[in-house]
Amino acid sequence: MPKVTFLPGGRTVEVRPGSSILDAAWEADVDLPHNCGGVAACTTCHVWIEAGLESLSAIGDREDDKLDEAAGLAPSSRLGCQARVSDVDVVVRIPGNRIAS
Numbered sequence: 001m002p003k004v005t006f007l008p009g010g011r012t013v014e015v016r017p018g019s020s021i022l023d024a025a026w027e028a029d030v031d032l033p034h035n036c037g038g039v040a041a042c043t044t045c046h047v048w049i050e051a052g053l054e055s056l057s058a059i060g061d062r063e064d065d066k067l068d069e070a071a072g073l074a075p076s077s078r079l080g081c082q083a084r085v086s087d088v089d090v091v092v093r094i095p096g097n098r099i100a101s
């Protein structure tokens, strides 16, 4: 199963393929805010993908629209609730002062 690692804390968890980054955060006991409940209606689950971008599901129109509102938008930005992991390990950085403890 693919692994998801959260930075800066470095916590790693194995997930079933098809799990979202938000699912992985739950599994890893990492605090990834998700104010809208995971329906791509906010940007609180915004993360940067440092490795394994090719493992993730394609960005849909709704995610694409919302990402434009994310602080610190980067080419590797994804919404954690929308990005689903396939079979390659992923390294995720949680932006700003949100710490993956």
Ligand code: FES
Pocket (backbone or CB within 6 Å): 033, 034, 035, 036, 037, 038, 039, 040, 041, 042, 043, 044, 045, 046, 066, 079, 080, 081, 082
């Ligand atoms: S939790 Fe709101 S967009 Fe992901």
